[in-house]
Amino acid sequence: MTRQEEFRRRAAAALANPRIRDNLGRFGIAYGTARRNALAVVDYEKERARLRRMKEDAIERLPELARQFVEAARRVGVIVYEAKNAEEANRYIGDLARAKGVELVVKSKSMVSEEIGLNHHLERLGITPVEADLGEWIIQQAGAHPSHSVMPCIHMSKEEVAGVFSKALGREVSPDVSLMVRLAREELREKFLSAGMGISGANIAVAETGSVIIVTNEGNGRLVTSLPPIHVALLGYDKIVPTIEDAAAHLKLLAKTATAQHLTVYTTFITGKTGAAAVARPREFRGAATGEMHIVLLDNGRWAMRDDAEFREALYCVRCASCANVCPTYRVVGGHVFGHIYTGVIGAVITPFHHGWEAAAVPQEACLLCRACVDACPAEIDLPRMIVAMRGRIVEQEEQQKKAKGIRRLFLDAILPSPSLFHLALRLAAVMQLPLTRGRTILRELPGPLKRLTRIRAMPAVAARPLRSRVAEVLPARRDSSRSVTFFASCLIDQFYPEIGEAVIKVLNHCGVTVHFPKAQSCCGLPAYYEGHKETAGRMAKGLIVALEPSPGEHVVTATPPCGITLKQYIPKLVKGDPRWEGRGQALAARTLDFSEYLVGVLGLGEGTFGEPTPHKVPLTYHDSCSGLRGLRLAEPQRRLLRMLTRYELRELDEIGECCGFGGHFSMDYPDVAGEVLTRKLAAIERTGAQVVAVDSPGCLLQIRGGLLKRHSPVQVRHIAELLAEALA
Amino acid sequence: MPLLRHVEERVYQTWEASRRRQSSILSRFVAEAERAGGVVRQAVDPQAVGFSIAALAKAQGITLCQATDGDLARELNLEAALIEAGVSLVTGPSPDGIGHAEIGVTRATAGVAETGSIVVHLDEVDARLLTMLPEIHVALLHQDTVVDSLEEGLLLTRYLILRSCLQGRPSYLSWVTGPSRTADIERVLTIGVHGPRQLHIFLLPPAGKGIGSS
Numbered sequence: 001m002t003r004q005e006e007f008r009r010r011a012a013a014a015l016a017n018p019r020i021r022d023n024l025g026r027f028g029i030a031y032g033t034a035r036r037n038a039l040a041v042v043d044y045e046k047e048r049a050r051l052r053r054m055k056e057d058a059i060e061r062l063p064e065l066a067r068q069f070v071e072a073a074r075r076v077g078v079i080v081y082e083a084k085n086a087e088e089a090n091r092y093i094g095d096l097a098r099a100k101g102v103e104l105v106v107k108s109k110s111m112v113s114e115e116i117g118l119n120h121h122l123e124r125l126g127i128t129p130v131e132a133d134l135g136e137w138i139i140q141q142a143g144a145h146p147s148h149s150v151m152p153c154i155h156m157s158k159e160e161v162a163g164v165f166s167k168a169l170g171r172e173v174s175p176d177v178s179l180m181v182r183l184a185r186e187e188l189r190e191k192f193l194s195a196g197m198g199i200s201g202a203n204i205a206v207a208e209t210g211s212v213i214i215v216t217n218e219g220n221g222r223l224v225t226s227l228p229p230i231h232v233a234l235l236g237y238d239k240i241v242p243t244i245e246d247a248a249a250h251l252k253l254l255a256k257t258a259t260a261q262h263l264t265v266y267t268t269f270i271t272g273k274t275g276a277a278a279v280a281r282p283r284e285f286r287g288a289a290t291g292e293m294h295i296v297l298l299d300n301g302r303w304a305m306r307d308d309a310e311f312r313e314a315l316y317c318v319r320c321a322s323c324a325n326v327c328p329t330y331r332v333v334g335g336h337v338f339g340h341i342y343t344g345v346i347g348a349v350i351t352p353f354h355h356g357w358e359a360a361a362v363p364q365e366a367c368l369l370c371r372a373c374v375d376a377c378p379a380e381i382d383l384p385r386m387i388v389a390m391r392g393r394i395v396e397q398e399e400q401q402k403k404a405k406g407i408r409r410l411f412l413d414a415i416l417p418s419p420s421l422f423h424l425a426l427r428l429a430a431v432m433q434l435p436l437t438r439g440r441t442i443l444r445e446l447p448g449p450l451k452r453l454t455r456i457r458a459m460p461a462v463a464a465r466p467l468r469s470r471v472a473e474v475l476p477a478r479r480d481s482s483r484s485v486t487f488f489a490s491c492l493i494d495q496f497y498p499e500i501g502e503a504v505i506k507v508l509n510h511c512g513v514t515v516h517f518p519k520a521q522s523c524c525g526l527p528a529y530y531e532g533h534k535e536t537a538g539r540m541a542k543g544l545i546v547a548l549e550p551s552p553g554e555h556v557v558t559a560t561p562p563c564g565i566t567l568k569q570y571i572p573k574l575v576k577g578d579p580r581w582e583g584r585g586q587a588l589a590a591r592t593l594d595f596s597e598y599l600v601g602v603l604g605l606g607e608g609t610f611g612e613p614t615p616h617k618v619p620l621t622y623h624d625s626c627s628g629l630r631g632l633r634l635a636e637p638q639r640r641l642l643r644m645l646t647r648y649e650l651r652e653l654d655e656i657g658e659c660c661g662f663g664g665h666f667s668m669d670y671p672d673v674a675g676e677v678l679t680r681k682l683a684a685i686e687r688t689g690a691q692v693v694a695v696d697s698p699g700c701l702l703q704i705r706g707g708l709l710k711r712h713s714p715v716q717v718r719h720i721a722e723l724l725a726e727a728l729a
Numbered sequence: 730m731p732l733l734r735h736v737e738e739r740v741y742q743t744w745e746a747s748r749r750r751q752s753s754i755l756s757r758f759v760a761e762a763e764r765a766g767g768v769v770r771q772a773v774d775p776q777a778v779g780f781s782i783a784a785l786a787k788a789q790g791i792t793l794c795q796a797t798d799g800d801l802a803r804e805l806n807l808e809a810a811l812i813e814a815g816v817s818l819v820t821g822p823s824p825d826g827i828g829h830a831e832i833g834v835t836r837a838t839a840g841v842a843e844t845g846s847i848v849v850h851l852d853e854v855d856a857r858l859l860t861m862l863p864e865i866h867v868a869l870l871h872q873d874t875v876v877d878s879l880e881e882g883l884l885l886t887r888y889l890i891l892r893s894c895l896q897g898r899p900s901y902l903s904w905v906t907g908p909s910r911t912a913d914i915e916r917v918l919t920i921g922v923h924g925p926r927q928l929h930i931f932l933l934p935p936a937g938k939g940i941g942s943s
Contacts, residue, residue: 217911243887244886262764265907279824
């Protein structure tokens with residue numbers, strides 16, 4: 001089974017349970033508002049830059065800080081054990097519990113203990129571990145794994161939880177949340193008082209004083225670390241920071257981003273074991289009455305991550321789960337699909353280091369590369385970049401193991417990079433589709449193996465004549481002007497939506513700009529890049545540099561933001577370090593502008609009006625493409641152009657910046673997941689009452705227009721260039 | 730210990746600066762602590778606090794109250810007030826109280842206005858349990874020990890911990906921000922899971938001793 005097939009299988013199982021996406025969907029909306037309110041009291045960009053710098057510094061200095069931490073902890077009597085891997089950590093804790101005659105262990109929330117499978121290990125030794133965090137306790141009683149790192153049972157309804165309570169307590173429990181919380185308090189209080197060992201994790205560890213900092217809301221963390229005579233803190237090296245003061249940005253942002261609180265209820269600084277509670281000293285405990293604290297410092301792939309330039313920044317994570325909360329596909333499939341032990345986007349990225357590449361190959365498929373998580377991350381971690389890097393390594397491994405699927409490889413590595421083969425294939429498709437299209441430009445249903453493409457949306461037909469056959473190489477301005485641009489059309493505009501290309505040219509010509517359209521241009525290589533075919537993407541980058549370099553336009557203009565990102569950001573990266581290409585890649589990047597950005601930024605459009613005055617304005621909404629909004633950081637130019645249109649009245653969507661679910665290959669490979677994301681987008685569009693949806697990217701146009709057509713909606717979807725051109729007519 | 734002296738100097742400067750802006754810092758503290766679900770009361774006369782605690786106990790049908798030490802109980806006139814209300818009092822970390830008392834009365838070392846937190850620095854585990862096991866935690870906080878920002882709070886925390894650590898002494902310090910809570914089941918906010926369901930903070934007049942002075 002390929003990883004794509006396996007992901008489809010897992011996603012289908014999650015999609016069959018509507019509870020997951022109902023809970024997560026509702027949560028996502030509530031989270032967005034609550035998070036914004038919580039962050040309103042701080043300068044978010046300043047604080048996250050501070051957190052980022054602090055983590056960069058701490059991880060850079062980790063060898064020194066780790067030594068300092070161990071020494072400081074030993075100074076206050078802590079027994080420190082450094083574990084290379086899960087097995088060593090488990091063995092140490094299990095042996096300790098056995099040596100001390102411990103039968104019952106209470107635990108506060110520790111994802112590291114999930115990472116190493118500690119509960120399982122203790123159970124095999126005949127020791128009973130009890131999770132004390134309410135969500136973790138429910139998950140443990142249900143015999144499941146957490147689907148979210150902050151809210152472990154977010155995927156469960158209160159009825160399901162009541163079922164778990166009934167079974168665990170041996171009596172009928174009604175699905176009343178406050179009743180269940182009270183029962184859990186009573187049930188667990190007794191465990192706290194009789195446990196011989198408490199195991200905690202740590203949110204932060206402090207090199208200067210050997211302290212561990214634990215944040216909890218329920219208060220279980222303080223009981224686990226105070227009542228039992230032995231406290232074991234299990235943590236990764238990545239938690240270490242220089243001093244308590246360095247925790248400021250971390251603490252300031254963690255609760256706000258994780259649960260929209262200003263601070264968690266209990267922020268506890270534990271520096272050694274201050275004694276054992278008289279009330280909770282079990283008779284069988286043979287240890288010293290003063291108690292003991294052990295710290296298990298775990299490597300398990302963390303040092304390798306630190307030494308891996310592409311993945312080091314994953315160690316800056318503070319485990320707030322924002323990347324999951326804002327992720328459009330996480331909100332559809334949940335953490336059991338998007339994740340292994342660690343869930344969500346960061347979970348997918350760190351899985352190879354803790355649990356191997358085999359475990360990591362499938363969950364990362366859930367990423368649409370919409371970048372919502374980049375803005376949401378309090379440590380500014382570029383998760384999509386690491387997802388792409390992961391795909392590169394997975395593809396390499398599949399090549400070596402001969403696991404890659406022939407047709408996919410053939411398309412990405414042989415057809416796409418060859419302009420002649422690629423365009424020939426498209427012309428063949430244009431002919432072969434004739435019996436299906438019968439002259440129409442829309443395909444509502446595709447047959448056979450292509451059926452998947454039209455499951456959630458209608459598809460555009462391949463244009464009978466692509467843009468390259470419809471326009472000349474030089475398209476002069478309507479009035480004399482020295483301005484000229486080179487138009488990079490993108491495959492979607494060239495081959496599927498040539499009318500958008502014509503509109504771009506018309507608007508530019510009208511504004512006095514001569515448009516050059518070098519016919520040597522072909523695909524920019526984005527599909528290969530995003531799917532981890534880095535070598536192919538590199539070849540295609542060079543091909544595009546050669547095709548566009550001689551064209552005399554002052555700027556290169558695109559009306560397809562994802563390809564704009566390729567030209568501006570990925571191509572320079574792909575040719576970096578190659579002295580013959582590096583400068584040329586940078587020159588292309590510097591020349592490239594998005595259509596809206598060019599009109600507003602260079603030509604100074606954005607004031608005044610476009611079109612004849614009209615008494616009745618048509619309601620219009622604007623959908624930001626992920627690439628335009630977060631990739632190119634463009635939100636204003638598009639809106640300024642739309643506000644110039646006399647015919648329309650702009651109404652904003654209530655969830656600005658949400659992905660439409662296109663994601664290039666994603667919506668082709670995983671239409672059911674993409675379809676759920678699209679459904680949410682269409683509902684948001686409907687709420688505005690708009691009759692027209694404006695977009696800046698033909699990918700979003702394909703997805704949203706196709707979805708509306710499939711639902712027989714009269715709402716139109718137009719590229720900004722088309723709306724501007726129409727106003728000129 | 731030049732490091733400790735340096736940190737101590739900064740703590741002192743913070744305290745000096747905070748005293749000059751005390752009323753604005755205090756109103757910020759009260760607003761944030763109440764937003765987190767705490768109840769804050771000004772106590773002009775510490776001797777009257779005992780009656781407030783007794784009234785609280787009586788209203789909620791509570792019969793056993795425990796304070797960390799006799800000095801604190803005397804400062805608040807707690808015993809007389811509770812006798813009048815028919816509530817028993819245990820002072821000190823006696824096993825008669827721990828696990829049974831429904832109100833725990835402790836001091837707080839400091840407050841942090843930005844987050845509405847109290848800093849509870851109780852190294853003795855049985856005293857500390859009074860902030861964890863009872864249904865109600867009552868904390869006494871001197872007004873002039875409230876600092877403004879989270880950063881200042883961390884500076885103070887660093888000082889307190891460093892002071893113990895450099896002498897090889899373990900320590901345990903918590904910032905408490907409102908009562909215990911969870912939202913683990915269907916994200917329904919529920920107060921009082923493992924810790925206290927109520928947090929009452931009494932703001933006592935300035936002690937004039939600085940913050941964290943031993």
